[in-house]
Structures are given as C-alpha cells and as structure tokens.
Amino acid sequence: MLAALKTSAGPDAKDVEQRTTSLEAYTRASVLVGYCPLRIEVDVSLVVDKAIEDGKKVLLPDLEPGVFRMAKEDWRKRLIKLENGTRTVDTYEITSIVDSVFFKDVAVVVLVPGLAFTEDGTRLGRGSGYYDQVLKKASGGDVTTIGICRKSQLLGYLPTQPHDRKVDMVIAF
Numbered sequence: 001m002l003a004a005l006k007t008s009a010g011p012d013a014k015d016v017e018q019r020t021t022s023l024e025a026y027t028r029a030s031v032l033v034g035y036c037p038l039r040i041e042v043d044v045s046l047v048v049d050k051a052i053e054d055g056k057k058v059l060l061p062d063l064e065p066g067v068f069r070m071a072k073e074d075w076r077k078r079l080i081k082l083e084n085g086t087r088t089v090d091t092y093e094i095t096s097i098v099d100s101v102f103f104k105d106v107a108v109v110v111l112v113p114g115l116a117f118t119e120d121g122t123r124l125g126r127g128s129g130y131y132d133q134v135l136k137k138a139s140g141g142d143v144t145t146i147g148i149c150r151k152s153q154l155l156g157y158l159p160t161q162p163h164d165r166k167v168d169m170v171i172a173f
Contacts, residue, residue: 001115001124004152005040011150011173017046019171020111021054025144030106031057033068033134036079036087041113042148042173048075059095060088065133069094084128107142110134112167117147121166122158135165144168 020026032051037043051058052073059068060075063082070093080090112131116124125131135145147170154172 001153002040005115005150008150008152010042013043013046016042016044016148016173017050019173020044020047020146020148021050023109023146025107025109025146025169026051028107028142029056029109029144031059031108033059033061033108033110034071035111035113036060036089037113038086040115042150044111044148045076047111061086061130061134062088062094065130066137067094067096108144110143110145112145112147114147114149114153116153116155116158117149117167117170117172118155118158119170121145121147121168121170122160123147123164123167124158129163132163132165135167146171149173 032048034044034048037045048058048071052071058071060071062069063084069089069091071089075089078089078091079087081087112123112135114123114125123131145167147167149170149172151172154170
C-alpha cells in the first residue's frame with residue numbers, strides 16, 4: 001500500500017474541501033481536528049483553510065496523542081517538522097483533547113488519515129497507534145471521526161487488534 005501511495009497522485013484538494021465541508025457533521029461542528037498531510041496522505045489543507053474561514057477552532061496534531069496545536073489564518077507559514085517526521089504549526093496555543101474547553105458542549109469533527117480503511121470504519125494506520133489513542137480519547141460527546149482516503153485505500157477487509165478504533169465514517173476520493 002505504501003509503495004502504491006508513493007507513486008500515485010492524490011485527489012484534487014478542492015474536491016476534498018467541497019465534499020468534506022458539505023457534510024452535516026462539518027456544518028454542525030465548532031471544532032475541526034485536522035492534520036498536516038504527509039505526501040502519501042490525502043491533502044486536507046483546503047478543509048483547514050475553510051474551517052478557519054468559517055470561524056471554527058482548528059487543531060493540528062502534536063507529538064503526544066491527544067495534544068493539539070491551534071491553527072490560525074497564517075498556519076501554512078508556521079509549519080514545523082516534528083521529531084517523528086510529521087508536521088504541525090509552531091504556536092504557543094497547545095491544548096489536550098481530554099481537558100480542552102474546545103471539546104466541552106460543542107460538536108467536533110476529527111479528520112483521520114490512514115493507509116487503508118474499510119467501509120465500516122476499520123482503519124490501518126502507520127503502526128504507532130497515535131490515532132487509535134486519539135480516537136479513544138475523543139470518543140463520547142458530539143464527536144464525529146472521519147477517515148479520509150483515496151478509493152484505492154478502501155478495502156473489503158482489514159484485520160484488527162483490541163486497541164484498534166474505528167472511525168464513524170469514511171470518505172474515499
């Protein structure tokens with residue numbers, strides 16, 4: 001799967017933005033938890049831009065599962081590389097998904113990358129368990145988790161382990 005993703009073009013970022021932001025869960029949400037895509041991941045940067053434009057609080061992952069950094073209009077200019085090779089924004093506004101005021105009595109959408117998904121929300125990540133921990137902490141309340149992938153990443157079956165967490169829905173481009 002990794003080799004195929006490295007050599008194939010991803011979906012159009014505008015299509016990703018339009019389909020994602022047209023969801024009822026997005027419209028209802030006050031908070032968007034996004035991600036800074038790796039080359040093999042679906043580009044959600046226009047979704048992040050639209051969420052900021054729509055006045056939503058936008059959070060991008062930090063190294064520690066469940067800890068996020070606030071993104072603002074200039075987020076693209078403030079990108080930094082973390083120790084594990086992923087990117088986030090250089091900001092002093094850091095919040096935890098568990099105790100954040102942004103998650104109290106509000107609707108939240110969490111965009112989740114992965115190597116593969118099934119239609120029922122089973123997800124294959126990159127092996128570190130980062131998003132499984134995030135999804136566990138984000139469960140309950142008005143939180144909608146959305147797997148974002150290419151159509152080629154949507155499989156009929158994926159094996160699971162007890163710590164694996166499903167996403168609520170999958171959008172394949």
